[in-house]
Amino acid sequence: MRRAVCPGSFDPITNGHLDIIIRASRLFDEVVVAVLINKNKATLFTVEERMELIREALRDHPMAPTNVVVDSSHGLVVDFCRSRGIQSIVKGLRAVSDFDYELQMAQMNNSLAGVETLFMSTNPQYAFLSSSLVKEVARYGGEVSGLVPDVVLKQLRERAQN
Numbered sequence: 001m002r003r004a005v006c007p008g009s010f011d012p013i014t015n016g017h018l019d020i021i022i023r024a025s026r027l028f029d030e031v032v033v034a035v036l037i038n039k040n041k042a043t044l045f046t047v048e049e050r051m052e053l054i055r056e057a058l059r060d061h062p063m064a065p066t067n068v069v070v071d072s073s074h075g076l077v078v079d080f081c082r083s084r085g086i087q088s089i090v091k092g093l094r095a096v097s098d099f100d101y102e103l104q105m106a107q108m109n110n111s112l113a114g115v116e117t118l119f120m121s122t123n124p125q126y127a128f129l130s131s132s133l134v135k136e137v138a139r140y141g142g143e144v145s146g147l148v149p150d151v152v153l154k155q156l157r158e159r160a161q162n
């Protein structure tokens with residue numbers, strides 16, 4: 001069984017994340033989307049909300065993959081991999097600016113547990129996209145449709161009104 005994890009904060013999931021998850025699901029028998037909990041980072045959505053948004057976005061997607069599961073973890077991504085028999089981490093790379101830190105993490109994770117990291121080039125359509133920018137634009141009433149799944153769009157609009 002070839003298993004991969006797509007780890008991240010997913011606060012919230014964007015269409016860029018979704019594109020990577022769907023593409024990874026075609027390469028592996030199972031893909032686990034792991035919402036990593038960082039207690040030092042304030043988030044807009046709770047872990048449960050983030051997981052549910054990912055699940056709904058996958059359900060609504062035209063490809064609706066059946067080999068993707070959603071989970072969460074408090075600790076190191078390599079410990080999550082060990083406990084679930086996951087051999088690979090899949091990450092999207094938007095630009096060269098992502099590369100330095102991603103390479104560092106990939107090398108650390110490989111040295112800690114022999115886990116491989118595979119980088120997938122982000123769809124150019126979403127190269128400028130990040131959860132933080134989406135939240136900022138939405139907070140000030142900007143248009144983020146087409147950048148996030150519809151379920152996320154609905155939640156962002158509701159929160160912007162409150």
Ligand code: PNS
Nearest residue numbers: 007008009010036075076077105108109
């Ligand atoms: O979506 P993000 O915030 O860019 O994702 C970063 C994330 C969660 C993938 C990264 O911070 C991570 O792997 N955190 C888990 C803790 C860990 O394993 N840290 C050591 C990485 S070498």
